Amino acid sequence: MKNYDVIVVGGGPAGLFAAGFAARKGAKVLLLEKNPHCGAKILITGKGRCNVTHSEDDPRKFVEHFGRNGKALLTALYAFGVKDVVSFFEEQGVPLKIERGGRIFPDKGEAKDVQKAVIAFARDAGVEMRTSCTVKKLLVEDDIIKALETTAGAFSADNIIVATGGLSYPETGCTGDGYAWAKACGHRVVKPEAALVPVKLNDAWTAEVSNFNLKNVRISLCVDGKKVDERFGEAFFTRAGIGGPIILDMSSRIRDELKKGEVKLLLDLKPAVATELFDKRLQRELAEQSNQEFGTSLGGLLPRDMIPVFLRLVGIDPKKKCHSVTKVERQRLLKLFKELELSVSSCAGFRKAIITSGGVSLKDIDMRSMRSKRVKNLFFAGEMIDLDGPTGGFNLQECWSTGYLAGISAAEA
Ligand SMILES: Cc1cc2nc3c(=O)[nH]c(=O)nc-3n(C[C@H](O)[C@H](O)[C@H](O)COP(=O)(O)OP(=O)(O)OC[C@H]3O[C@@H](n4cnc5c(N)ncnc54)[C@H](O)[C@@H]3O)c2cc1C
Structure with a gap:
């Protein structure tokens, strides 16, 4: 006898959405999260402000940002797109606003308001949440998940949604558990790689x-x-x-x-000034300050913090008077501004990666429902599937959309 209609593993944005919308459809839903609180990663998104989604609300154009696999996201986006996300957060008391580059953030609030709103939504929809509960294993028999083995005992449900995220920022609970389970029950997993990472330079x-x-x-x-x-x-x-x-x-x-x-x-x-024009600007600056020391002449061109670095890199004696700066030296300065x-x-690796690329292969997921093609009562959502977008709110939108679709599909299955 099953205790639940749907069990969701992972309380990130995708899992919380999946659980909440499954419950709204009338399913009895249990959400299992290994951290003491759901949505740990939401708190660090957008430098603590959470770039919730992107203003590109035409699904066909939105998916172009996802490269090779993008079109697979279309059904989920038509089911729950950018406008739905904006209305959802408005209804939850977190109105959003569009900023530079089409990035959408909470109007007044911060990432913690987004986290609170999504947890409150799932709880109010009737989801039973068990935090500090780690799922260890999926017990699969005849292509059906019979039960989940967890640190708090075994649980079973008609349908299971796995939304355990990727491998980036492992301190938020993302240790790639879902990849291993997916592989163990026959899914192909495209090699997970650290994506959207900063770059290390040899320039100390x-x-x-x-x-x-x-x-x-x-x-x-x-x-x-x-x-x-x-x-x-x-x-x-x-x-x-x-x-x-x-x-x-x-x-x-x-x-x-x-x-x-x-x-x-x-x-x-x-970048707004062509090299030749900028050279003229440099000549003007040096001429206007001709009797000053070169070391004090860059204030109009550079923020203060950058000046000591520039002076070192350019190799011009800072005590030299501006009128003595040679053409060759000025060319070196020009190069620093235009081609540093x-x-x-x-x-950088997973510890600093915004997302993980790769994941459960789309060949093994029916993207019209997020249902596995290998295990009858298994659904996937969020970052753990083989879809990755650029910065700008695209990745969270993918989580909201696939979470929603997995939730309603599992509730209706
Ligand atoms: C620093 C940073 C900034 C970011 N900023 C943005 C941004 O501004 N906009 C944007 O669109 N995207 C951003 N992202 C990406 C975005 O946060 C992720 O794509 C998104 O959180 C993925 O959601 P998810 O629900 O799939 O997985 P996650 O948020 O990773 O959630 C997965 C959950 O599953 C739980 N879990 C894992 N294994 C188990 C288990 N065995 N048992 C129980 N629970 C388990 C984890 O503890 C975790 O809570 C950012 C990411 C980082 C790291």
Whole structure:
């Protein structure tokens, strides 16, 4: 005799949505979460502000951001898309607003308000939540999950939804348990890789300007001297290298290119001004301050924190008067502004990865219902499936949409 209609494993955004919407459909739902609280990862999203979704509300255009597998997400997006997410949070008392680049955040609140709202939704829908309960094993017989073995005993249900996330930020509870279970019952798992990661550089000086925001910059990716990619937007230096949206979005490409040759990033701090024009600006600045020391002349061009680093990198004596700066020296300065060379050593691993790419193969999931093609009463949702989007709210939207679809499908199965 089954105790529950649906058991959801994993209380992240995908699992909470799956559980809540299954319960709203009238199912008796149990949610099992290994942490003492659900939604630990939500708290650290969007630097504590949670980029809940993205303003691209046309599903066909939205899925283009997911690359090779994107179209598989269409049914889930049509079932619960960007507009549904915005209305959902509005109803839960967390109105959202669109910010730069189409990123959607809570209007006034923070990530913790998103976490609270989703937990409250699942609880109010009637979901029974067991936290500090780790699922250890799925007991499968004749392609059916008969029971779940957990640290709090065995549980059984007609249908099981696994939403255990990926491998990134393991301190949030994401240790890839679902991949092992999926494999054990016959699913193909595309090799999980750390994705949307910061990049490590050989240039030790970045530690001096770590967390320094680079707004509206252009970064070109070069392999053995050849430009292969280019992005415009935001980045920031870290203690060991460089991170931020444009770097994260290029990181999978950078990882691939590192296998092929020497990888450099060229940072253009003034992308809106052509090189020749910027040279004229430099000449003007130096002429206007001709009797001042070069070391005090960069204030109008650079934020204060960057100046000591620039002075060292450019190799011009800071005591030298501006009128004595030679053309060759000025050309070196110009290059720092327009093509500051950063030498890439490696990409960060799972500990610093925003998401995990790869996961349960879409070939083994019916994406119209999120149901497994291998095990009759098993459904998947969220990051653990082989779908990964760029920064900007795309990955959480994938979790809301697939969580919703898995929840209603499991409740109706
Ligand atoms: C630093 C950071 C910032 C991010 N910012 C954004 C952002 O602003 N916007 C965006 O769209 N995306 C962002 N992401 C990505 C987003 O957070 C994830 O894609 C999303 O949380 C995945 O949701 P999920 O429900 O699939 O898995 P998770 O959120 O990882 O939840 C899985 C849950 O399953 C539980 N679990 C695992 N194994 C077991 C087990 N054996 N038994 C019981 N429970 C188990 C875990 O404890 C965890 O609570 C960010 C990620 C990080 C790391």
